[in-house]
Amino acid sequence: MSDDPILLEWISDAIAGDQAAFEEIYYTYKDDVYTACYRMMGTAQEAEDATQDVFIRLLRVLPRYDHTRASFRTWVLTITTNYCYDLLRRRRGSDVSIDDEDEPVALTLSSDDPSPEQATMGIELRDRIQAMLDRLPAQDRAMVVLRYWFDHGYEEIAEATETSVSAVKSRLFRARQKLAELLGDVALPNEGVY
């Protein structure tokens, strides 16, 4: 894997105790980590707490990073999704399946909800996507997040979630079908009516 030499320098300096080097790592990956945490955890507050814990964990495990096995970004995202997955599992005892949810998603995804401003549309889209993601089991959610927000391929997702490529495919397929059910007939922003 080809990491930027500057990044490798930051990593080795941070391991040696250089706080400025770790700060560079933080500013490079903060949005990636926060986005993954937000999509996994579902709220801004939980995402902030999780982001904080992920970076603390990152500092502790930094000496274990092997740049010949995975890019640093993939490694950071693996740590992030695993952390959030563990957190969700511990909090809920087990995966939350949409089949266990009583509340129909139509309550949160009403198609007659007008939103004329572009900015508002962006926020609404974000919230709606999040409402649907929250209904997926944690592991499926992690796969969708890695696929769509970080453009990971099947192999990378399999590595990050410590599962097989065929399991990734079938979970991703299942997740999309569930999301399609949840989306129903709600119009998307680029489809005119929203």
Next chain:
Amino acid sequence: MSDTKAQRLQQVQEALDTLPNSEARAALRAQLAGEPETLAEADRIERVHRMLSSAPRERAPERLASRIMARISAIMQQQKAADWPVPDEAVAAAMALANAATLPLMTGAAWLLIHAATDPRLFREVLPRIVAVHLLLIEVMVEILREAESFATDDPQAAAAVLALLPDALRAIAAGLNVPPAD
């Protein structure tokens, strides 16, 4: 869901992930023309794909940086302290104290060994005692070092004062043993 329909939908989904070219995807969809139910399902899945592909990315709030870096700073300081908890002065003081405390015992053991060497019977009797004295010395030195390190860490100023007095103490011991002081 029939096996054929499930297989077709899997192909559609795999195409979404692996075929960036929309023409190739359109060709696949053309194959579904005779299967309206499967095509409708494929359309629904493709909508989900479009929605997720256009999802906005988040930006970490600015305030998070100061919170995280404050915790990182505290952890790094703890790590540094754990890596080398004792200042150099403390180690020097501890070594000097340990040497000063054990010097008379070591000198006595050496004197005994030299005198016993002329008599094989006496040598056999004395040797185990000298070994025992050396083992005791090691124990004593380790304990003194531990105590001195702890003393120096708790009170570095007192440790520095002890360190400053040590040359005089050693000279006094050397004078007592009639050894000429080294400059």
